[in-house]
Amino acid sequence: MAVDWVGFGYAALVSAGGIIGYVKAGSIISLVAGLLFGLSAAGGAYLTSQNPKNVWISLGTSGTLAVVMGLRFLSSWKFIPAGLMTLASGLMLARIIAGMLRRQHRS
Structure with missing residues (x-):
């Protein structure tokens, strides 16, 4: 089974974003959201590593x-952090959907 290194890297980016938001701005909400979403992304990467069809998380x-x-980016037009996370999440979303479509065509 192949390890989903891209998924784990995305999880690390999300977690790091929450930690940086807390350190720079003292935002507890950023810390909690970043760590929860990072943990969720890591869990999803782990499940995908175990079964490539298990991409739902x-x-x-x-x-x-x-x-x-x-939505945050559109309201603030600040690339860091909202634009960067939008870009990273959009790319991750496109990667997951492309993988789902490839598997569907092979079946």
Whole structure:
């Protein structure tokens, strides 16, 4: 079984974003949200590593972050952190959907 290194890297990015938000701005909400979503992304990456068809937690996590951070980016136009997380989450979402479509065509 292949380890989902991209998924684990995404989880680390999300967690690091929450920690940096707390350190720079003292935002407890950023810390909690970053760690919870990071843990969810890591759990999704682990499940995907065990079974490549089990992408639902990763899909939900990246989709939720893409929408939430996308709305934040549109209201603030600040690339860091909202734009970066929107971009990373959108790319992760596209990767997951592309993988689902590839598996569907092989079946």
